[in-house]
Each structure stands twice: as C-alpha cells, then as structure tokens.
Amino acid sequence: MNSLERVLKVLKDKYGKSIVNSESPAASRLFVDIKADKVKDISNEIVALGGRYLVGIGHDNIARDGNIGMIHTFGFDKENSILLLRTAVPGSNPVMDSITNDIPGAGWSEREFMDLLGMKFKNHPKPKKLITADDWPTDIFPLRKEVPYNLVPPSAEDVAYQLDECPEGCSIVPVGPFHTALHEPEHFAVYVDGETIKGCDYRGFMTHRGIEKLCESQVSYNEIPFIAERICGICGSVHATAYSQAVEMAAGIIIPERAEYLRVLFLEIERLHSHLLWLGVAGHLIGFDTVFMQAWRIREQIMWLSERITGNRKTYGVVIIGGVRKDITKETEEDIIKVIKKVEEEVKTIYKSIIGDSAIHKRTKGVGYLSKEEAIKWSLVGPVARARGVDIDARRDHPYAAYKELKFDVIVTDTCDVWGTLVVRLLEIYESINIIRQVIDKMPGGEILTALTEEIPPLKHGISVVEAPRGESVHFVITGEENRPDRWRVRAPTYPNLQAIPAMLLGDQFADFPIIVGSIDPCFSCTDRVEVVNVASGKNRIMSKSELEFISRGNK
Amino acid sequence: MDIVYVLINLVIFLAFAPLFEGIVRKITAKVQSRMGPPVIQPYYDIIKLLGKENLVAGNWAFTLAPMMAFAAVLSVICFIPFGYKANFLAQYADVITIIYLLVLGGVSILIGALASKNTFAMMGASREMVTMIMVEPVLAMTFFVGAMKVKSLGIGDTVFSVLNNGYSWAVGLMLVLYLMALQAFVGKQPFDIAEAEQELLEGPYLEYSGPNYALFKYAMMLKQMFYAALFVMVFIPFFYTGVYALDIIIQLCEIACVYVFIALIGSTNPRLRIDQAVRYYSVLIVLALCAVGLSVYGI
Numbered sequence: 138m139n140s141l142e143r144v145l146k147v148l149k150d151k152y153g154k155s156i157v158n159s160e161s162p163a164a165s166r167l168f169v170d171i172k173a174d175k176v177k178d179i180s181n182e183i184v185a186l187g188g189r190y191l192v193g194i195g196h197d198n199i200a201r202d203g204n205i206g207m208i209h210t211f212g213f214d215k216e217n218s219i220l221l222l223r224t225a226v227p228g229s230n231p232v233m234d235s236i237t238n239d240i241p242g243a244g245w246s247e248r249e250f251m252d253l254l255g256m257k258f259k260n261h262p263k264p265k266k267l268i269t270a271d272d273w274p275t276d277i278f279p280l281r282k283e284v285p286y287n288l289v290p291p292s293a294e295d296v297a298y299q300l301d302e303c304p305e306g307c308s309i310v311p312v313g314p315f316h317t318a319l320h321e322p323e324h325f326a327v328y329v330d331g332e333t334i335k336g337c338d339y340r341g342f343m344t345h346r347g348i349e350k351l352c353e354s355q356v357s358y359n360e361i362p363f364i365a366e367r368i369c370g371i372c373g374s375v376h377a378t379a380y381s382q383a384v385e386m387a388a389g390i391i392i393p394e395r396a397e398y399l400r401v402l403f404l405e406i407e408r409l410h411s412h413l414l415w416l417g418v419a420g421h422l423i424g425f426d427t428v429f430m431q432a433w434r435i436r437e438q439i440m441w442l443s444e445r446i447t448g449n450r451k452t453y454g455v456v457i458i459g460g461v462r463k464d465i466t467k468e469t470e471e472d473i474i475k476v477i478k479k480v481e482e483e484v485k486t487i488y489k490s491i492i493g494d495s496a497i498h499k500r501t502k503g504v505g506y507l508s509k510e511e512a513i514k515w516s517l518v519g520p521v522a523r524a525r526g527v528d529i530d531a532r533r534d535h536p537y538a539a540y541k542e543l544k545f546d547v548i549v550t551d552t553c554d555v556w557g558t559l560v561v562r563l564l565e566i567y568e569s570i571n572i573i574r575q576v577i578d579k580m581p582g583g584e585i586l587t588a589l590t591e592e593i594p595p596l597k598h599g600i601s602v603v604e605a606p607r608g609e610s611v612h613f614v615i616t617g618e619e620n621r622p623d624r625w626r627v628r629a630p631t632y633p634n635l636q637a638i639p640a641m642l643l644g645d646q647f648a649d650f651p652i653i654v655g656s657i658d659p660c661f662s663c664t665d666r667v668e669v670v671n672v673a674s675g676k677n678r679i680m681s682k683s684e685l686e687f688i689s690r691g692n693k
Numbered sequence: 694m695d696i697v698y699v700l701i702n703l704v705i706f707l708a709f710a711p712l713f714e715g716i717v718r719k720i721t722a723k724v725q726s727r728m729g730p731p732v733i734q735p736y737y738d739i740i741k742l743l744g745k746e747n748l749v750a751g752n753w754a755f756t757l758a759p760m761m762a763f764a765a766v767l768s769v770i771c772f773i774p775f776g777y778k779a780n781f782l783a784q785y786a787d788v789i790t791i792i793y794l795l796v797l798g799g800v801s802i803l804i805g806a807l808a809s810k811n812t813f814a815m816m817g818a819s820r821e822m823v824t825m826i827m828v829e830p831v832l833a834m835t836f837f838v839g840a841m842k843v844k845s846l847g848i849g850d851t852v853f854s855v856l857n858n859g860y861s862w863a864v865g866l867m868l869v870l871y872l873m874a875l876q877a878f879v880g881k882q883p884f885d886i887a888e889a890e891q892e893l894l895e896g897p898y899l900e901y902s903g904p905n906y907a908l909f910k911y912a913m914m915l916k917q918m919f920y921a922a923l924f925v926m927v928f929i930p931f932f933y934t935g936v937y938a939l940d941i942i943i944q945l946c947e948i949a950c951v952y953v954f955i956a957l958i959g960s961t962n963p964r965l966r967i968d969q970a971v972r973y974y975s976v977l978i979v980l981a982l983c984a985v986g987l988s989v990y991g992i
Contacts, residue, residue, distance in 0.1 A: 309812075310813070310816070317894055318891045421891065424963050425962065427725050431725065431726060500963050646966050646967075646968065648886070648892050649966065650892060
C-alpha cells in the first residue's frame with residue numbers, strides 16, 4: 138500500500154462523510170474531492186500525515202456548475218506522490234475556511250484568490266490585498282471567465298496600500314519600490330529599532346503581466362511554453378518544462394527518451410548559470426564586488442555556450458509540449474564538455490577562496506536564521522530549505538524527465554542560515570556539472586518530439602513539479618476546450634520562500650537585510666504573473682524636461 | 694614667501710587626490726578581471742558633477758555642509774608638513790587643531806545628512822557618527838605617540854618624531870594599528886559602512902547631487918590622500934633626502950604604494966556590519982592606548 142492509499146484510508150475513516158470522490162489517474166497522484174466545510178480539518182490531517190503544502194489553485198467553474206473551485210495540493214516527498222484536495226464553493230457566495238492559521242504557507246495562495254476570484258476565506262490572519270493594484274476596483278475579479286483579458290478599469294487617485302502597524306518605538310525604512318539591493322520593483326517596509334529589524338511588511342506584485350489570464354483566454358497550447366519561459370528571466374526553461382509536463386500528464390502524452398535527456402541538459406545548464414549569478418549577487422549584497430565580478434565572469438562562458446546551442450543566452454525556447462525543438466550534435470556535445478570542464482576548474486578556485494574566508498563567515502553565519510521546524514512550517518523549498526536541513530529536491534523526490542536514470546547527490550546542510558544557502562548552491566554547481574556529463578554519456582538517439590496528433594481532452598487535471606535553481610516550481614493545468622488550458626496555475630519557488638522572509642528577518646541587523654532577502658534568490662517577476670497591468674488609456678504624449686522636473690519635485 | 698609652501702600643499706593635494714582614487718579603481722578592476730575606467734576618470738566625474746544643476750533637498754544647512762566639509766579638509770592640508778617642510782602656519786596650530794578640523798569634516802557630513810531628512814541618510818549619519826567616534830581616537834593616539842617622545846604637540850615636532858628619533862616599540866605597534874585602521878579612515882571596504890550602497894544607497898550622500906556632491910566627493914578624496922600622506926610622513930621617513938622637491942616626489946610615490954594596499958584590502962573583503970566594526974575598533978583603541986603607554990615609558 139503506498140502512501141497515498143494510506144492517507145486516503147485515514148481520511149476516509151475520519152472524514153468519510155465529507156469525502157465525495159477520489160481518483161488516481163497515475164500512481165503518484167491522488168485527487169480527493171471533499172465538501173468545503175471540512176477543508177481545514179482535512180488539510181491539517183494531511184499535513185500531520187507528512188504532507189508538505191505546495192500551492193492553492195482557485196479556478197472559475199461558474200459556467201459549468203455554478204461553483205468556484207479551490208484545490209489545495211500537498212506533496213509527499215518520501216514517496217514521490219502528490220495529493221490534490223479539491224473542493225468547491227458556490228460562485229454566488231464563495232466563502233470557505235482559511236487553512237492559513239495552521240499552514241502559513243497557504244497564506245498567499247488564499248489571498249491571491251480573494252483578489253482574483255472574489256473568494257472569501259474565513260479567519261484568514263491577513264486578508265489584505267496581495268495581487269491587484271491598489272486602485273483596482275474591489276468588485277472586479279480578473280480571473281473570472283466573464284472578465285475580458287484586456288479590461289482596463291479607470292485608475293483612481295489617493296488609494297494606497299495600508300502597511301501593517303509599526304511596532305512601538307520603531308521607525309519604518311522603506312526598501313523599495315526601487316532599491317539597489319532589489320533588482321525588481323517590490324516594496325518591503327522594514328520596521329527597525331536602531332539597526333535591529335523588528336518586523337516587515339511586503340507589498341509586491343507591482344509588475345503583474347496577466348500571463349495566466351492571457352494564456353487561458355488568448356493563445357493555444359503550444360504557444361504557452363514560450364510565454365512560460367518569459368515568466369522568469371533566469372529559470373525560463375523550468376517554467377516551460379513544468380508547464381509542458383503538466384499538459385503531458387493531463388493528456389497522457391509520452392515524450393521520447395532523447396527529449397527527456399535534452400530537457401535535463403537545458404535545465405542543468407540553466408541551474409549552472411543561475412547559481413553562479415546568485416553567487417555574484419550575494420557577493421555584491423555583502424559589499425564584496427570581487428566575488429560578484431569573478432562569478433559572473435565564469436558564468437559568462439555558460440551564457441555563450443547557451444547562445445551557441447540554442448541561439449539565445451537566455452530564454453532558450455526549446456521545450457514544448459511533446460518534447461523539445463532543438464537537437465544537439467556531436468560537436469555541440471564536445472563543446473559542452475569543454476566549457477563545463479573550464480567552469481568546474483574556475484568554480485573550484487572560487488569555492489576554495491570563499492569557503493575559508495573568515496570575513497564572509499562573519500557576514501553570513503547565523504544571519505537569517507530560521508529553524509528546520511519553521512522551514513517545514515512555512516513550506517520552504519530549494520536551497521533555502523536544504524540549508525535548513527529539509528531534505529527535499531524535486532529531481533529526486535518527484536523524478537521527471539530523465540532524472541530517474543541519473544545519479545546525483547542532494548546537498549543538505551543544517552546551519553539554518555545564509556551561509557548554508559551559500560554552501561548548498563556552491564556544491565550544487567558541481568552536481569549540475571556531474572549531471573550534464575552523465576547526460577552526454579547516456580543520452581540515447583532517436584526522436585526528440587512526439588507530435589500532437591489528437592486533440593487534448595478537456596477538463597483533465599495535471600500537476601507537475603520541476604526543481605528550479607531556486608527551489609521547486611509547481612505548475613497545475615486544467616485542460617480546456619478551445620485548444621488552450623481552462624486554467625493554468627504557476628507557483629514559482631520564490632512564492633513560498635518570500636512568505637517566510639519576515640520570519641527570517643526578525644531580530645537581525647538592517648545591514649543584513651539585503652543578503653537575507655538575497656539568500657532566497659528572489660525572483661519577484663516569477664510571483665508577478667497574474668494581473669493585467671493598469672495602463673492609463675488615451676493618447677501618448679511626450680513630456681518635456683520641465684514637466685518631468687515639475688512632477689519629480691512634488692509639484693513645486 | 695611663506696605662503697608658497699601652503700599653496701604647494703594645496704595644489705599637490707587637489708591635483709593628485711583624484712588620480713590616486715583612479716589608481717584604486719583601476720587596481721580593483723584588475724582584481725575583478727575587469728578593464729576598469731581610465732585612471733583619470735575621477736577628474737571627469739568631478740568636472741561632470743560640477744557642471745550639473747545644484748538640487749537642494751533641505752534647508753540652508755544642506756548647502757552649507759559640503760562647503761564646510763571641503764573647507765575643513767583643505768585647512769587640514771594647509772597645516773601638514775608635506776615634503777618634510779613645516780610651513781609657517783604650523784606655528785599657529787598643533788595636532789589637536791588637525792584632529793578638530795578632521796572631526797569638523799565628519800560633522801559636516803552629519804549636518805548634511807540630517808538636513809536632508811531622508812531615512813537612509815539618517816541611518817548613514819548614525820553609522821558615520823559611530824565610526825567617527827571610534828576611529829578618531831586611533832588617529833589622536835598616533836599623534837600622541839610622537840608627541841610623548843618630543844614632549845610637544847607642535848605639528849612639525851610630532852610628525853617628525855620618528856624621523857628625528859627613530860623607531861621604538863610604541864611606534865612599531867602604532868604603525869600596525871594605523872594600517873589596521875586605514876580602511877576605516879579612508880572609508881573603503883570593509884569599513885564603507887556609512888555609505889553601504891546595497892543597504893543605505895550611499896547613506897549620508899543620498900540626497901546630494903551635482904556640485905554639492907562633487908564637493909563631498911572631492912573632500913572625501915582629499916581626506917583619503919591626507920591619511921595616506923600622514924602614514925608616509927610619520928612612519929616611513931627612510932627616504933628623507935632634505936631636498937624639498939625630491940622629498941615631495943618620493944612621498945607621492947610612497948602614497949601611491951599605500952593606495953595600492955588600500956585597493957587590495959578593499960577589493961578582497963566584504964563590508965562588515967556596524968556592530969562587528971565597533972568591536973574591531975574597540976580593540977584598536979585599547980591597543981592604541983597601550984602604544985601611548987609604551988611611549989610614555991620611552992619603550
């Protein structure tokens with residue numbers, strides 16, 4: 138009896154009356170339909186049984202049965218299985234219990250659908266706006282099917298996000314919306330007492346692009362991988378692969394073995410450049426620009442390699458549903474081997490100098506401390522979790538593509554701080570190099586793409602996880618009728634990790650703020666994917682220098 | 694004629710300070726496998742900033758602060774016996790005056806930061822203040838070690854103490870301490886804590902731009918060159934020739950070497966946090982007191 142059957146049995150014994158239905162389309166997936174009133178108890182039960190909260194997915198099903206669906210998903214990492222807890226509430230009164238009080242990692246998932254689907258979660262600890270712009274009307278819910286994708290409501294003046302109350306005796310330091318330590322627009326209000334951080338409120342989602350809405354209403358299945366790659370500027374292939382796998386799973390498409398290996402190749406090349414990029418940024422954030430420059434110099438070779446293989450330094454555009462678009466030749470293989478050998482040597486040098494540098498120890502050890510229990514509670518993922526002794530890695534726990542046939546170690550440390558994330562990422566660079574070598578050795582010949590011959594059946598659910606450099610990405614797809622998904626939910630690794638940032642910051646020095654936020658390798662654009670950007674309508678007009686000055690000086 | 698030596702001091706410092714800054718940038722770039730900007734880039738920077746519109750983000754103190762900082766550091770330079778030539782101004786002042794003027798430069802930065810009423814500038818100001826309180830004593834002790842020997846606080850006597858009396862254990866200890874505090878004196882990594890670009894966005898200077906900022910920047914460069922020159926004058930008197938022009942050239946070369954040291958330390962260290970830095974400074978102060986104690990006993 139595998140874990141999912143065991144869990145199902147426990148749930149049936151305890152909450153038999155509330156469980157409507159259950160199905161298991163694949164051995165590693167279990168869908169359980171429950172009545173909405175017991176969602177909190179059952180979720181807690183699943184977590185008690187060892188489930189790790191992944192993501193919540195809200196979807197508009199009003200046109201079909203008048204309901205709005207909410208799916209809470211849980212991973213059982215030891216047994217390679219995912220449990221999806223499906224529930225629904227009537228669209229006319231979409232109220233259900235919040236599970237956030239016990240499972241803090243669900244906080245944003247629930248807030249997201251308060252904004253986007255107009256759901257209400259009873260007893261949510263922080264029912265504030267998360268995603269929609271401050272001046273977005275409170276009665277328009279963009280992910281509802283009747284709302285057009287290009288709707289632009291009139292903008293409003295004088296509406297601002299109300300920050301959490303500042304603790305007594307503290308002053309607010311605004312980090313953002315634009316700040317050198319952050320490379321994307323987002324706003325942390327940091328409450329400091331002298332130099333010590335006493336609290337923090339986050340307001341992000343400032344560059345919402347409405348990608349999910351766009352893809353659910355405008356484009357077709359195989360155009361989405363290219364849009365998915367543009368969710369993130371660093372781990373694009375991850376999103377394309379995760380989306381493709383979710384659709385393949387929903388539709389039951391088997392991809393050729395060579396394509397699986399090629400996907401691994403691109404994912405690992407991406408991890409290499411991403412970890413080196415992070416290393417550089419981390420160096421910069423603690424004021425150590427030499428690490429920054431050297432790490433990026435090493436990384437540059439990988440960028441050039443990607444350009445030679447795919448034509449692009451980033452955003453490779455190779456992964457699509459059914460396989461990959463580009464094959465590699467014998468010469469390319471040699472090229473790859475040559476480049477990663479050089480990179481390995483250079484990383485060794487940098488590793489040696491960093492690992493023994495007492496000044497770096499000073500700035501990273503004990504900084505951003507979060508215990509293993511807290512890390513599990515907040516459902517942290519990726520190097521951030523592994524640095525805190527949580528032994529999870531989607532490549533090993535939920536094997537996809539060709540990872541089952543490859544040997545690699547999952548690096549885990551127990552320092553629970555920024556230093557741990559640094560060590561984990563450095564060592565993962567070696568693992569990635571190791572994996573790439575194995576891929577080149579073992580890659581079988583043959584086709585690289587399974588052509589889509591039949592139409593993808595509608596209303597199938599598929600979920601896939603992919604280990605991005607920052608942690609695990611979860612993509613969930615409900616197939617639709619018009620050659621495009623009915624619902625596509627993306628959960629990038631920054632989404633859970635960012636939620637735990639206030640907990641990591643607590644009690645640390647303000648000087649450590651950049652490196653603590655940096656330690657999760659935040660990718661804010663990954664979280665900013667749902668909303669339609671609020672653009673002022675009307676004619677374009679070029680403003681004169683004096684007008685800009687007038688505005689920038691507070692209309693004086 | 695006396696005024697000539699003062700003018701020579703000023704001209705040399707004003708002319709060379711940006712060049713040394715350029716050398717630091719170039720060396721840092723080399724360490725980081727970069728091309729780096731041209732060595733004369735800091736001159737371009739200052740000229741460009743001077744040509745910009747002066748934006749004022751505070752009251753009169755905001756505009757006054759950079760001028761005060763610049764004037765303070767220029768006054769310091771007037772007094773010092775560069776090229777082993779104590780000029781006539783030295784008789785009107787002593788090393789205490791120099792310390793006061795240097796502190797005045799630091800205070801101007803505080804005034805500017807506080808006048809701009811910016812959260813980051815305020816935090817930078819508080820860090821600047823802590824740094825000033827903690828490192829100025831090391832500078833004072835450097836003078837006192839010399840002053841004890843010659844029983845005089847006169848600028849010339851104190852600075853030439855090692856030149857005239859040779860090394861002692863106290864001087865040796867002070868030399869090491871001075872080098873350890875050098876990065877903090879010149880505000881480079883690991884002690885560029887007050888500016889801390891990634892946290893405080895240049896801290897006290899955040900609201901400054903254009904000519905005001907140019908003055909601060911120039912004052913900073915002059916201050917750095919002063920600390921490097923002081924080290925050379927006090928601790929490295931080996932190449933004293935007695936020929937004024939030659940001494941100046943030799944000292945400039947030595948200063949360049951000190952800058953190489955600054956650049957190498959700066960480019961191979963991350964920035965410390967203020968609490969870690971304070972612990973470091975306190976050790977320096979205690980050791981510096983020991984050095985003064987040693988020199989009292991003539992060791």
